[in-house]
Amino acid sequence: MKALIALRSFNSGQAILKDIDWQKNRLIDAGYEVEICADGSPDAPRLAEKIKKLEGLEDSLLLLNYSEKWESGCVLLAGSACRKAVRYFGEYPVSPQKAALASAGMYYCDSERSLEACAAAGIERSRLCLLPVNYDAEYYDGIKADMQYLHGLVDGNINVLIEAAGAGPDLLEFARLAARKYLRFFEKSIRLLIVDSSPGEETAGERLKESFDFSGKIVQIVRPNLSRRKAIFLASHILLLPSACGWRTERALEAQYFKVPVLSFGKNAVKNAGVYDCGDCVTEELAAAIYTFFHDLDLRVELAGRGTEEYRKHISLDRDSLFLGPLKRIL
Amino acid sequence: MKRIAVVVQRCGENVFGGSETYALAASKVLSRHYDIEILTTTAKDHVTWDNYFPEGDERVSDNLIIKRFRVDIGRSSYWHRLDGLYMSSIPIDFYANTTGKKREKVLGSAAYMPLSFCEEWIKNEGPYSKRLLEFIRANNERYSAFIFMTYIYAQTYFGVDEVADKSKVFMIPTYHNESPVFMPIFRKYKDCQQLFLTAAEKKFAEEVVFKSPLKGSVIGFGLPDKFNSGASQKKSNDYLLYAGRLEENKGVLELFKFFEHYYEHHRKIRLVTIGDGHLKNYRHEGIEYRGYASEEEKLSLMQNAAAFIHPSRFESFGIVLIESFMMGTPALVNARCEVLKEHIDNSRAGYSYADRNEFCSNLDKILDGSAGSAVLSGNARVYFADNYSIDSFYERLKEIIS
Numbered sequence: 233m234k235a236l237i238a239l240r241s242f243n244s245g246q247a248i249l250k251d252i253d254w255q256k257n258r259l260i261d262a263g264y265e266v267e268i269c270a271d272g273s274p275d276a277p278r279l280a281e282k283i284k285k286l287e288g289l290e291d292s293l294l295l296l297n298y299s300e301k302w303e304s305g306c307v308l309l310a311g312s313a314c315r316k317a318v319r320y321f322g323e324y325p326v327s328p329q330k331a332a333l334a335s336a337g338m339y340y341c342d343s344e345r346s347l348e349a350c351a352a353a354g355i356e357r358s359r360l361c362l363l364p365v366n367y368d369a370e371y372y373d374g375i376k377a378d379m380q381y382l383h384g385l386v387d388g389n390i391n392v393l394i395e396a397a398g399a400g401p402d403l404l405e406f407a408r409l410a411a412r413k414y415l416r417f418f419e420k421s422i423r424l425l426i427v428d429s430s431p432g433e434e435t436a437g438e439r440l441k442e443s444f445d446f447s448g449k450i451v452q453i454v455r456p457n458l459s460r461r462k463a464i465f466l467a468s469h470i471l472l473l474p475s476a477c478g479w480r481t482e483r484a485l486e487a488q489y490f491k492v493p494v495l496s497f498g499k500n501a502v503k504n505a506g507v508y509d510c511g512d513c514v515t516e517e518l519a520a521a522i523y524t525f526f527h528d529l530d531l532r533v534e535l536a537g538r539g540t541e542e543y544r545k546h547i548s549l550d551r552d553s554l555f556l557g558p559l560k561r562i563l
Numbered sequence: 564m565k566r567i568a569v570v571v572q573r574c575g576e577n578v579f580g581g582s583e584t585y586a587l588a589a590s591k592v593l594s595r596h597y598d599i600e601i602l603t604t605t606a607k608d609h610v611t612w613d614n615y616f617p618e619g620d621e622r623v624s625d626n627l628i629i630k631r632f633r634v635d636i637g638r639s640s641y642w643h644r645l646d647g648l649y650m651s652s653i654p655i656d657f658y659a660n661t662t663g664k665k666r667e668k669v670l671g672s673a674a675y676m677p678l679s680f681c682e683e684w685i686k687n688e689g690p691y692s693k694r695l696l697e698f699i700r701a702n703n704e705r706y707s708a709f710i711f712m713t714y715i716y717a718q719t720y721f722g723v724d725e726v727a728d729k730s731k732v733f734m735i736p737t738y739h740n741e742s743p744v745f746m747p748i749f750r751k752y753k754d755c756q757q758l759f760l761t762a763a764e765k766k767f768a769e770e771v772v773f774k775s776p777l778k779g780s781v782i783g784f785g786l787p788d789k790f791n792s793g794a795s796q797k798k799s800n801d802y803l804l805y806a807g808r809l810e811e812n813k814g815v816l817e818l819f820k821f822f823e824h825y826y827e828h829h830r831k832i833r834l835v836t837i838g839d840g841h842l843k844n845y846r847h848e849g850i851e852y853r854g855y856a857s858e859e860e861k862l863s864l865m866q867n868a869a870a871f872i873h874p875s876r877f878e879s880f881g882i883v884l885i886e887s888f889m890m891g892t893p894a895l896v897n898a899r900c901e902v903l904k905e906h907i908d909n910s911r912a913g914y915s916y917a918d919r920n921e922f923c924s925n926l927d928k929i930l931d932g933s934a935g936s937a938v939l940s941g942n943a944r945v946y947f948a949d950n951y952s953i954d955s956f957y958e959r960l961k962e963i964i965s
Contacts, residue, residue: 376641377683379648386648388675421675466680490679491748529674533750536678540724 235264235293236286238279238309240272240302248321252297254366255319258555264293276304283312293559295319296336310335315562320346321365321481337562340555342481361558367482368547369489377463381456385467389423390526393468393492395483396428396452403474403498408450410518415449417516418523424450427464465490469526473507474498488543493535495525508535564626566598566705567964570722571712572690574603574629575616577855579808579838581882582713582737585760585784589710589735592785592957593964594626600706601629602698604690604718612637612690632695636717642687649684650742652676673745681748682720691717699725706731708964710758713737714749723755733758733964735782737879738768739902745772758782758963760880763905782963784880785956789862790890790944800930802833802851804868804892806861806883807875809840809852814874814897819845821922829923830930832869837861866890869936870913870929876900888912888947893929893939895922910946912939 237255239248252268259266271279286292294314296305298321309316316336339355340363341347347360385391394407404426411424456464471487473496487494497510497518508531510521525532571586590599607615612634621629652672699709699722709726711719714736726732734757738744750773757779759765769777803822809815819842822834826849833849837856856864865871871887873896881903884894888910896903898915907915914925929936 379644382645382680383648386652386677386680388652388672390675391677466683467677468679469675469677491682492677492679529747530750530753532678533747536748537724537751 233264233291233293234286234289235259235266235295236282236314237266237268237295237297238283238305239268239270239297240299240305242270248297248365251319251321251366254551255295255297255555258552259293259295261552262556262559271304272299272302274304276308279305280308283308283314287313291315293317297321317559317562319363320350338558340558361554363551363554364546364549365482365485366551367485369486369543370547372458372462372486372489375458375462377466378457378459379463381460381463382467385423385425385463389421390470390522391423391425391468392470392472392522393425393427393464393487394472394474396426399472399474406498406515406518407472407474409515410522411450413515414519414522417519422449422522425464425468426450426452427456427461428452428454429456429461462490465492468492469532470495470522472497485543485546488539488546491536491540493525493532493539495521497521564596564598565707566600567593567708567710568600568602568699568702568706569593569710569712570602570695570699570718572604572716572718573606573609573612574601574631575607575621578607579855580609581878581880582735584882585735585737585880586712588784588786589956589960590627591624592953593960594624595957596961597626597964599627601627602695602718603629603631604634604692604695605631606634606637606690610638630698632692632698634690635693636687636689636691638689639687642684642689645680645684645687649676649680649746673742674747676746678748681746684743684746685715685717685720685748688715689717691721696721696725703727703731708733710735710964714752715743720748723752729755732756734779735760736764736768738764738772739877739879739900740767740771741877753777755779756963760784761902761905763902764879767901780963782959783950783956784882784885785951785953786886786889786947787953788889788948791863791866800832800869802835802868803870803872803926804835804837804864804887805872805874806837806856806865807873808838809836809842809845811842812875812877813840814876815840815842816845818872818874819847819850821916821919822849823847824919825923825926829927832930834872835864835868837864862886862890865892868892870895870926873897873900873903875903878902881906885947885951888943889951891940891944893936893943895926895929906946910942912943912946 237252239252256266256268269279269282283294286294292314294312295317296309297319317338318336319340321342337359339350339360341350341360342363342365344362347362350360351357396404407424411422414422465486471492471494473484473494484494495508495510497513508525510518569586569590571583573583574587590601593599605614605616605618606612614634616631618631618633623629695718703726708731710733711722712735713719723732732755734752734755736757737760753773757777759779759781760783762781765781805818807813833851835851835853837853839854843852865887871892871894873881873884873894876897876899878900879902884903884906887894894913896907896915898904898917904915907913914928916922916925929939
């Protein structure tokens with residue numbers, strides 16, 4: 233039995249690469265000979281060749297890790313006669329292109345929200361299943377925070393963290409405007425920390441310019457190492473989670489792990505017990521929500537506690553069964 | 564017989580410390596009626612939390628077992644750097660030395676500390692034992708109650724989250740006016756059943772820390788009466804006694820300075836100290852260091868001392884003060900510690916001091932006998948018997964837990 237795991241690029245987030253490694257190991261455990269192919273070129277010739285070889289084999293499986301900008305991958309999947317499954321990391325809005333992937337026998341969604349979005353896009357519910365991303369943040373236990381960063385950031389300001397990669401340029405600009413409104417209407421003690429953790433070309437659509445001067449009100453940090461990343465979390469009071477991000481994304485899970493309460497905003501904002509939902513708001517409303525959220529200490533503590541519970545639920549999931557169980561149905 | 568877990572940072576013979584002493588004493592008294600298991604770490608040293616005791620069970624008596632779990636995170640230079648950052652934001656003296664709006668402003672600044680930073684501080688303060696926490700999580704059903712000792716250490720902060728049924732959680736927080744108590748992250752204790760050592764601690768927690776009424780009551784403490792009625796009732800009058808850590812934040816350096824002045828200008832009396840710490844290197848001809856003393860030796864020194872001195876500003880109870888009262892010895896305490904002052908005011912078994920002049924004049928009153936040292940001594944015994952007898956403590960604990 234052969235399985236081919238396809239993805240656009242190895243320049244994906246750490247959580248996605250970890251998840252792919254996990255997919256490989258689970259398929260090996262299930263008796264497959266596994267190959268991984270990353271081919272983001274326009275016609276994806278290497279992937280096309282490997283799919284062709286796979287089609288002639290019995291009990292073969294093509295598992296495609298979906299990426300919004302990877303049209304060639306979607307075309308090859310749609311045209312393949314293999315048994316097919318799609319792994320979807322719900323960082324992007326549902327598109328018609330994605331609905332075209334409905335030929336896959338099984339569709340693994342990384343959050344309840346992405347599952348609902350896929351159902352709304354016309355994919356049969358019987359072929360949708362929930363498989364949260366294989367990520368835990370425990371490795372931070374062995375890492376000490378960068379003290380220079382920590383000293384620079386823990387200075388009496390309210391640090392509001394947002395990840396550029398998850399936000400996209402529009403929502404990032406929206407957050408910047410909200411921070412400026414906060415400064416104008418509420419108080420001067422806010423600092424917006426924009427962190428771009430994307431490893432390669434898969435950025436939020438704009439390459440941020442690093443700003444090491446923490447005295448500014450909007451600070452941009454590009455690809456911090458783990459020690460600096462830990463310092464940023466330890467110094468953050470709030471994580472802004474744009475609506476396009478799923479609840480169980482790497483960012484949200486890290487925030488839960490570090491006890492950074494989450495404030496979600498934007499259309500279809502994430503709704504969850506551990507999240508303060510600001511919804512589809514204007515910038516003044518987001519600024520007001522940050523103010524309320526920060527100054528209601530009990531609310532922050534309560535949501536951080538619920539976030540911890542969500543994180544613990546996440547890491548205790550039996551992901552092997554969630555993956556292999558539905559797979560048996562299509563094989 | 565119901566089984567109860569008492570969770571504390573360290574426990575064992577020759578483990579000194581207020582909350583550790585309290586945990587063991589409370590466990591012993593509860594073991595009259597319950598199966599008690601003390602869940603603790605293998606640490607002995609409260610500065611490094613290095614693993615010292617063997618991991619596993621130690622049976623103390625038929626109904627009392629100590630279960631020790633290995634420490635994963637002790638106290639390192641990383642924690643000291645985190646602590647330095649916190650302390651620079653919330654200076655340790657702020658509560659005692661500021662008033663009114665200024666105090667409110669400093670208190671408000673504590674709320675600005677990120678929850679994530681505070682949790683990292685607690686985890687790295689040590690002793691953090693993953694196995695201890697896993698044991699609690701896996702053994703919820705084994706115990707009908709969990710008593711967590713002290714608010715500040717990892718076994719309590721993380722441990723309460725491991726008990727699914729919160730009605731089983733009892734905390735003996737030992738809050739007092741030190742900077743970490745204002746960390747916002749401790750607000751999660753707000754809904755726990757909390758047992759306070761004194762009325763002053765409860766008032767402090769409700770009025771200053773949480774700013775709202777809390778669930779729980781004043782549990783106090785109790786000790787088996789060890790007063791040696793056969794010994795000479797006359798005090799030796801040739802030494803003062805201090806028992807505890809020889810550290811600056813316990814007020815010991817200030818005590819030494821005041822004592823030096825008293826020694827030079829009032830009376831040449833010895834100051835005997837029990838305990839360890841870096842201030843044992845402080846040299847003065849009147850100061851005598853005894854290091855660690857056995858329980859019997861300590862109580863004997865207490866009974867024979869002319870006065871017991873408690874110089875700390877940051878106490879939630881002051882067990883050694885109650886022990887000295889038990890031994891019929893009057894005391895001189897730091898007036899800036901509300902808890903200690905409350906003991907003195909309620910017992911009329913000594914005096915408090917706010918500065919060097921008061922230290923000297925009030926010590927003179929005790930030693931001159933002008934205040935009637937026998938009266939002070941008698942008041943100490945009465946205060947102990949009325950409030951801290953082992954039987955009444957047992958009844959209070961039993962009523963709350965059942």
